[in-house]
Amino acid sequence: METSYTEALRRALDEELARDPAVVILGEDVAAGGAFGVTRGLAERYGVERVRNTPISEAAITGLAVGAAVAGLRPVLEVMFIDFITLAMDNLVNQAAKYRYMSGGQLSVPLVVRTQAGAAGGAAAQHSQSLEAWLMHVPGLLVVTPSSPCEAYGLLKAAIRQDDPVVFIEHKRLYSKREDLPASEWVAPLGQARVVRAGVDATVVTYGGMTPLVVDAAARAAAEAGIDAEVIDLRSLVPLDVDTVVQSLQRTHRLLVVHEAVQNGGVGAEVAARVAEVAFDELDAPILRVGAAFTPIPFAPELERAVLPDEQRIVSALLRLVKEA
Amino acid sequence: METSYTEALRRALDEELARDPAVVILGEDVAAGGAFGVTRGLAERYGVERVRNTPISEAAITGLAVGAAVAGLRPVLEVMFIDFITLAMDNLVNQAAKYRYMSGGQLSVPLVVRTQAGAAGGAAAQHSQSLEAWLMHVPGLLVVTPSSPCEAYGLLKAAIRQDDPVVFIEHKRLYSKREDLPASEWVAPLGQARVVRAGVDATVVTYGGMTPLVVDAAARAAAEAGIDAEVIDLRSLVPLDVDTVVQSLQRTHRLLVVHEAVQNGGVGAEVAARVAEVAFDELDAPILRVGAAFTPIPFAPELERAVLPDEQRIVSALLRLVKEA
Amino acid sequence: MSSPEVGNQDLCLSLYRMMVRIRLFEEQVGKLAAAGQVPGLTHLSTGQEAVAAGVCAVLRPQDYLFSGHRAHGHTLAKGSPVTAVLAEILGRETGLCRGRGGSMHLVDAARGMLGATGVVGGNIPLALGAAWAAQVRGEDRLAVVFFGDGASGNGVFHESLNLASLWRLPVLFVCENNGVAEFTQREEHSRVAFTSEFAKPYDIPVRVVDGNDVLAVYTAAQALVHWVRQAGGPAYLECQTYRLSGHYVGDAQAYRDKAELAAWRERDPLLRLQRQLLAQGVPAAELTAQAEAERQALAQALELARTAPPPAAAEASAYVYSCARETPTCP
Amino acid sequence: MSSPEVGNQDLCLSLYRMMVRIRLFEEQVGKLAAAGQVPGLTHLSTGQEAVAAGVCAVLRPQDYLFSGHRAHGHTLAKGSPVTAVLAEILGRETGLCRGRGGSMHLVDAARGMLGATGVVGGNIPLALGAAWAAQVRGEDRLAVVFFGDGASGNGVFHESLNLASLWRLPVLFVCENNGVAEFTQREEHSRVAFTSEFAKPYDIPVRVVDGNDVLAVYTAAQALVHWVRQAGGPAYLECQTYRLSGHYVGDAQAYRDKAELAAWRERDPLLRLQRQLLAQGVPAAELTAQAEAERQALAQALELARTAPPPAAAEASAYVYSCARETPTCP
Ligand SMILES: Cc1ncc(C[n+]2csc(CCOP(=O)(O)OP(=O)(O)O)c2C)c(N)n1
Ligand SMILES: Cc1ncc(C[n+]2csc(CCOP(=O)(O)OP(=O)(O)O)c2C)c(N)n1
Ligand SMILES: [Mg+2]
Numbered sequence A, B: 001m002e003t004s005y006t007e008a009l010r011r012a013l014d015e016e017l018a019r020d021p022a023v024v025i026l027g028e029d030v031a032a033g034g035a036f037g038v039t040r041g042l043a044e045r046y047g048v049e050r051v052r053n054t055p056i057s058e059a060a061i062t063g064l065a066v067g068a069a070v071a072g073l074r075p076v077l078e079v080m081f082i083d084f085i086t087l088a089m090d091n092l093v094n095q096a097a098k099y100r101y102m103s104g105g106q107l108s109v110p111l112v113v114r115t116q117a118g119a120a121g122g123a124a125a126q127h128s129q130s131l132e133a134w135l136m137h138v139p140g141l142l143v144v145t146p147s148s149p150c151e152a153y154g155l156l157k158a159a160i161r162q163d164d165p166v167v168f169i170e171h172k173r174l175y176s177k178r179e180d181l182p183a184s185e186w187v188a189p190l191g192q193a194r195v196v197r198a199g200v201d202a203t204v205v206t207y208g209g210m211t212p213l214v215v216d217a218a219a220r221a222a223a224e225a226g227i228d229a230e231v232i233d234l235r236s237l238v239p240l241d242v243d244t245v246v247q248s249l250q251r252t253h254r255l256l257v258v259h260e261a262v263q264n265g266g267v268g269a270e271v272a273a274r275v276a277e278v279a280f281d282e283l284d285a286p287i288l289r290v291g292a293a294f295t296p297i298p299f300a301p302e303l304e305r306a307v308l309p310d311e312q313r314i315v316s317a318l319l320r321l322v323k324e325a
Numbered sequence C, D: 001m002s003s004p005e006v007g008n009q010d011l012c013l014s015l016y017r018m019m020v021r022i023r024l025f026e027e028q029v030g031k032l033a034a035a036g037q038v039p040g041l042t043h044l045s046t047g048q049e050a051v052a053a054g055v056c057a058v059l060r061p062q063d064y065l066f067s068g069h070r071a072h073g074h075t076l077a078k079g080s081p082v083t084a085v086l087a088e089i090l091g092r093e094t095g096l097c098r099g100r101g102g103s104m105h106l107v108d109a110a111r112g113m114l115g116a117t118g119v120v121g122g123n124i125p126l127a128l129g130a131a132w133a134a135q136v137r138g139e140d141r142l143a144v145v146f147f148g149d150g151a152s153g154n155g156v157f158h159e160s161l162n163l164a165s166l167w168r169l170p171v172l173f174v175c176e177n178n179g180v181a182e183f184t185q186r187e188e189h190s191r192v193a194f195t196s197e198f199a200k201p202y203d204i205p206v207r208v209v210d211g212n213d214v215l216a217v218y219t220a221a222q223a224l225v226h227w228v229r230q231a232g233g234p235a236y237l238e239c240q241t242y243r244l245s246g247h248y249v250g251d252a253q254a255y256r257d258k259a260e261l262a263a264w265r266e267r268d269p270l271l272r273l274q275r276q277l278l279a280q281g282v283p284a285a286e287l288t289a290q291a292e293a294e295r296q297a298l299a300q301a302l303e304l305a306r307t308a309p310p311p312a313a314a315e316a317s318a319y320v321y322s323c324a325r326e327t328p329t330c331p
């Protein structure tokens, strides 16, 4: 039976709550299911002590989750929109990320911060950002970006079992996507990119919410221009699986990186710089990037569409990459 | 007479306070000079209303400064360590950066956030970070990184005269550096990189606190290995002057980017990706980057030295860039 | 009603008219949103109109206003034209913010409405800043900030109380305590029922009023605003009220207590004022005429907003920076 | 002294000994730092020893402790060996944190010292988390967090008071109110002199004591810790004290009021306890012997710490992640 991204996340939480009494959930309205319904029903099953509503105190609840992790729980914190981790960066960056290091390995922080990013339907400037590049730049954090229901399920289970703090970034456009989940338990490998579509003419690297769009664009580029692109879903940004990208590049010799975050200073820059450094001679053309315009996300749908990467821009980039260079 | 970086910043503040009654200073202990002595004497000259001490409330004072800017003041806020902007990211990113856009151009935010970054002398994990890459990724912010007393003076004046929010990042190792300042008033151009050392064999791009180190490294590479490197100080990361870099590259055909921030997801990635995209054919070798190891800044000096870029690592990278490729 | 203002019929009628305007506006936006014609998440202030109307009626045009995610009523009450507000919420170029901001980010600088923000509590320090600007310039102006009970969970609220009292900033804090934040009751957010308790240690004058009684709100706001102007320091008004709508348009409200809702419907602030006015001898026809005038103005505004052009895609990146994009130093 | 504990000579002597330990330790670190032998910024707790000693004396080894930038005394009082603390502050591999953390980031997990942080106020929610972990597991354990008066400026302090009261977390807040934050007096930080005022709206039990009277601190801490254990909710202890040292070693202290300093020197908590003990009939020689033992232990610790190896540069990036760096999935 097809399962939605939302349900897949819930199944992962459900299984991990059942498996390990140290797993606890906290966040705003999580006992009522949370703003996106991911935790629906879990408070009823595991009690409001283990699926715990919090006040609107992003800083304190993140700090509290860090302290709880240090003291041996495995908290899964929901931060409703990634835009609000701006309120929790001290706790995430100065405390969670550095705890293990500063203590010389005495303590670790098995914490998952589930949050939700991306633009859709006019959520506007303060509810639409993609801020994963910040987190990728912080030693000590892991950054995971599930791109489908299966991935959401397997990666969330993997994240909860990690002993280091994970920022787990869901995408608002994906919650309603559906696909079959494995019948038996599955924990995804963390740090291994996934080839979503095989191809020979170019490599397109992406992650998270952009993945389905890139797959569609690749199909269209194949149909319309005969370009057979390989699509790689990074799955996680830390760890970053550059090897899988380079292996693909050794066959395609052309690379495009696509993400929804603004292009300037985004994850695509790191991927491009890293690949160009280790596989310069494999490149038959400049690495191209497609990301959002350097603009806050506008409210009006016409403007939102204009600043975000879309199928057309990805196809055009592929054409430029393969035909012109 | 030689002037220190600290004194140069103070001169800029002094002149701007005298010039424009809308300019006000606020921050923790600023009336007593601030933690680094930059504002020393200004409260005595301009009054404690215009050079105003605040509680330890990074979030509220940043929000307050944004609101004051929106209402027509030109606040210069001191955030003692860049590590503490983690407490002010909502105000900086969700409010300051987006105000002009979200209001459809009705309001602007002529705010300067002066802060101080970098590692030195064992300040350790929570007082040593270099977080400029985060800020560069936020549309609406300007990011300025002065590398010398003259630059500090001219760029701070330019920043205060900007109508958009500027994050002005000083470096703790630079405060004691001295050089002659221009006798008459000088406002530096914002958005124009500066060639600090001319050279023909390679281009080294850097900014802020790393600039003197890179210049020394270039001198050593010239003396020891006959490599004549051109050194470019970006001055600001937003705007980013890619043109000056590309022009240099057209002569040198080799590029190294150096910064103190961790390499992963740092500014160097954007510079490398951008240059490689627009000037791929100019490159005779892969672009190299030197940045800090992917590690929180350690306390022990031996470890601090081990994770930070140093002269030796820069010289080695230059050798690799010019000789091997 | 023992309020001293109850005899002032002009005032009462103008409050009535504003409350009708907001009520009709929110109902219209609710319908449009339910029909999928409003982008984004839309938060209505139905049931809380008395707070917006009562507080803003004591303000001067040059006073500054800040609000949060539930800002339509406040913006209208501060004087913004219905058409421009509606056009913004529909994402049109003719909107207050040229369609860039939307429902949660209304700004009308010319009328002192300096901004709404979608980050709960994020607006509070901004208001302090505007008040500080007025103080530094020696202007006779204050800043008012509206926020919900949930905002007291955000630490910046407390930081702001401290700063406002310390710097004696001319700011009026207005908490609309509707007893709920999204799907969760106040009791699950705090053991402290009244957010104004947090202002007391700072010696900030506090008034707690029935937020569904517009005259009570008006009277208390007037007293506090007077205090702020005279004393030049902050004051705090807490209005007990109730959100008759869902948290956002489309909220299934499974958490909602039906009996509680029914009880509060009885206390509908608009019906209450209506009853008072009728009791005072205002003819029913007068009220109907006023409401009808608002209804027609809204219909016109809707027509204008609906047919207004969306912003041009080519202008999507305008207004990010104040410098013209041609300038070489522009990012 | 009317404290009920004053008759307990063993207790008094052990408090004395801990206070001497901290005093000597800070003096030694001060000398080393002034001589440039201590990396980073060093914050001494000289003059505030009674708080650390008095509070930690009522804790059990398994109780959790959190502290801030001025944490040496707290860590010693929780039982960490002088050698390992000193070695950490000198950046040695034998230090508590293998030289990675330093003066502001002491951790001694085995003794319940779960962390000091250099971000003012940043430690407070962490303590709530540890208390929550104990609560979830049903353990008879509490968390104590030390912070300064300045930390009440950070909103997370207020968020944490709310959460602790709401979730009834077993946490003891201990504010060392020394009336200053860096170079600025309390009056410039807040109109509220006592930070414990902020705990009152939440119905958190509060005690304010003379923080230079170790027996008063001990007695109040004991009562509150007892309450936390029994009631399973938070409590708040505010200790009025004074920082006899500068903000950090090297602070020129131009802001310092000399008369005030002199007056507080008279109230030195160590001298005070000494006088009390002598008055109780403890022989002076006994006190001298105790102090001498501490002096010798410190000298030995210094020798050990000084000659200990620094961390190996090749291990600079160890301990960032919990997975072995060889694992392919490691970043
Ligand atoms: C910092 C932050 N956290 C969470 C949210 C999501 N959110 C939007 S409205 C809301 C409830 C706000 O409650 P309250 O302040 O009482 O206002 P009300 O909705 O009752 O008017 C929440 C949690 C947000 N916008 N900002
Ligand atoms: C969030 C934050 N802002 C600023 C600083 C710089 N700083 C270090 S200590 C200090 C003063 C702290 O005062 P208080 O909390 O009273 O502690 P005390 O130093 O008096 O022990 C400040 C402002 C910091 N470490 N963290
Ligand atoms: Mg509410």
Ligand SMILES: [Mg+2]
Binding pocket: D148, D149, D150, D176, D177, D178, D179, D180, D181, D182
């Ligand atoms: Mg203090």
